[in-house]
Amino acid sequence: MQTTPGSPALPVHLDRTTATPLPAQLAADVRRLVAAGTLRRGVRLPASRALALELGVSRSVVTQAYEQLVAEGWLDASHGSGTFVAGTAARPSPAVVAQGATPRTGPRLVRLDTGTPWIDPRHRAGWSRAWRDVAAATPPAGYGDPCGIPELRAAIAERLGRLRGVECGADDVVVTQGTTDGLRALLDVLPAGAVAVEDPGYRAAVATVRSAGRGVVDVPGRGTPTVPPGVVATYVTPAHQHPLGHVLPAADRVALIAAARERGAVVVEDDYDSEFRYDVAPVPALASLDRTGVAYLGTASKSVSPSLRLGWLVPPPHLLDAVRATRAVRHEGISWPVQRAFLSMLRDGYVDRVVRSARRVYADRAPRVADALAPHAEPAGPSAGMYSTWLLARDRAEAAVRAAARAGFDVPLLSDYARSSGLTGLVVGFGGVSDLELDAALRALVRGLDDTPPRPRPH
Template sequence: MDESWVNYAERIGADLHLELSGPGGRRAALIRSLREAVRGGRLAPGTRLPPYRSLAADLGVARNTVADAYAELVAEGWFTARQGSGTRVAMGVPPTPLRQWGRAEPLRHAARVPRKAPPRARGPRHDLRQGTPDASSFPRAAWLASYRRALQQAPNEVFGPGDPAGRVELREALTEYLARARGVRTEPGRIVICSGFAHALRLLFGQDGSRDGGGDGVLRGPLAVEAYGLGFHRELLAAAGVRTVPLPLDEHGARIERLGGERVVLLTPAHQFPTGGPLDPARRAAVVDWARARGGVIVEDDYDGEFRYDRKPVGAVQGLDPERVIFVGSVSKSLSPAVRLGWMVLPERYVDDVLAAKGEREAWASVLDQLSLADFISRGSYDRHVRRMRQRYRSRRDRLAAALAAHAPHVEVTGVAAGLHAVLRLPPGTERSTVKAATWQGVALDGLAEFRHPDTDMAARDGLVVGYATPSEHAYGAALEALCGVLPPGE
């Protein structure tokens, strides 16, 4: 046999000793054995796994059994898979020290990181910050299939100057999907593709400030916003010269009756961020009536619109009056923030102005990504992915609630009927010390005060905003244990 082939086979780990035993069939046994090989250090971080065909032949199992096992371990965060690079052990999975397997002292050479590997910045051990989905759950195979189809079927014009409105294929797919899933009433000509919600804000409110606080965008301030929201968005608006006026919140959502002289209001009616809960139906009708009476407009951030667990879907406010609502959505939570695609569903009178703003100063979203997303939606892959992740995130939410009930029953959990995070109510005066203690213990999370508008007269609340989507499946249990360990004790 050729020596170069032998060396290549050794580099990719073609000879991999695995014992398939125990309950659950061959697939479950293979997954269990691969996990143990990683834990024990026999498969070090970065090790390339054998191809499906060769491992299946070695073990005497079906090729699909190996493929399914690899896919499951990729989803759990144990392995990574990349086109052209094969399947490898994830870099962030540490082996179990050998002394825990019955040795008095670990071998010095076990699970050694190659010297050529550069040092990596150490982040938190447990990331429970809100705002990002489980990166290990990205639907790589389905997305790659859509991307290949989009690339193969793309007309030549795709590779020339694009349309600032976005590819018509994506706008048509969104028209159908948003009508069916979110109750949005629109047509392709009223949709403008952007790269996310922040990009939409820049297009709507401009980049350059003005002394009267109005901005120079399509819309002018002052802008009414919810008393709790993302500080990043407030900073972006302030940089554009737009003054924001906070609306108090209660258990029914934003206090619409507190709207004053503003003519634009920004709301998260599907799931108020970060406190949770949908906007009450009566207040939905009231804010539309307010916009009609004042000639105003509602900017609807469809935050967490797809992820609901204990209630029926809440339709978009836009469906009540398409000429008074700008509906903004993206795939940053439902799919991945790495796919820089979002959309604005606009009243007809704003379409030309938004396109002019985009054409003059804004980068356009990747046309190939737009075509891929259009295919992904049209073939039902997006619906299947959202349903799968809805089940996974609901399970994580339930695990969070169960852990708190067992270890911190005095902590109230709210805002969990939908979304990717929960709010943990804390005793007054304990939020800052709890966040600090969490940081010391390597737990990254957000205090509720971080999201409070500085000008609101609404009473401050102590709490934590805990994201349960970010950790991989195998790391989630340890993250919950660490969280419960830093919570203040009950009285």
């Protein structure tokens, strides 16, 4: 096959007799070549026009395949320079590991976690543009406002009102280093007492409560939330219960707020994964029902990047002054460049674009996970967000996780998120992996489940 200078010949085959579209066939062959190491990092691929000519197809077939592989992170495209194998594709493929190959960099597993988002590489220019804006801006001479850049707080307040139904102004918002930092800021100003946390639930929230010297009271993660006597706050994830995945029904929301008001407790709403519903429109935040008794926590980790370390807290009005004073005396303001970059991302529309792209990817991947696991396990909740949770017996879940590890993947157990709850199963994240990695991981999980049939129930 003739190729452009510096480009390798591509041993691909397109079968016009099958129902699989030609762009999908071409993309699959290129994925296979990259995964096998035939195409290495930095290698330039043939130009779309040249490859189309050699394959006897229209140029759109090649461009569609290339665009799909760029979106998945296998390829990088630079206008005027060409299309190259991306650096992220250079790590040993789990599919190759599953076939018995020895990884070059040791036994590091690809983790299918619940917190790493899919960021479409086609939006990389927006990320770069935000940091160029930071470089051109003038930083404050001192520490700056401990609650965050006023313009950023105003942009977050506008976004919360528009997308989550939370009525607040810039002065009500406190910019934080993420959800746990916001929770810590709230715990610092609450009266002494324990905090109720869902079980199974967010492990980092449990660790944050305990590190603040407070007791943790387990409340069921399924069913109507409760506010036990003696707690000063109850922490919930009503938009997408973590890790079970269900949405807190409207009647239960009202009941929770009423119970907290009766107990004199604050409801801490972690608005986890709310932007990534693709079965129905996102449910309004709990704080939209009662700003006086609900503390709202949000984060950019699931939409932009966990490494950005940026979030926000909207405390109840009676706690706002105490939170602000505590952060001021400790100089707990967030990095100015990070805040300034996120402000640019909001203004430029970058955040909305990456959220829309990720929502489409998750909506495509969730049914694939369901198709693989539904014959073996019960879904814990509806499909939403960047992961799904499956209920099954502990021995079968552990067998599936072991099979995944042998194939090069780290899949969390549901029991990892539980304390007193007896729920067991799998928590399968699909945000921070490629399509090829997800499919390989699912095959490994199914192999483990097939090798461990359900035990017969005793008579």
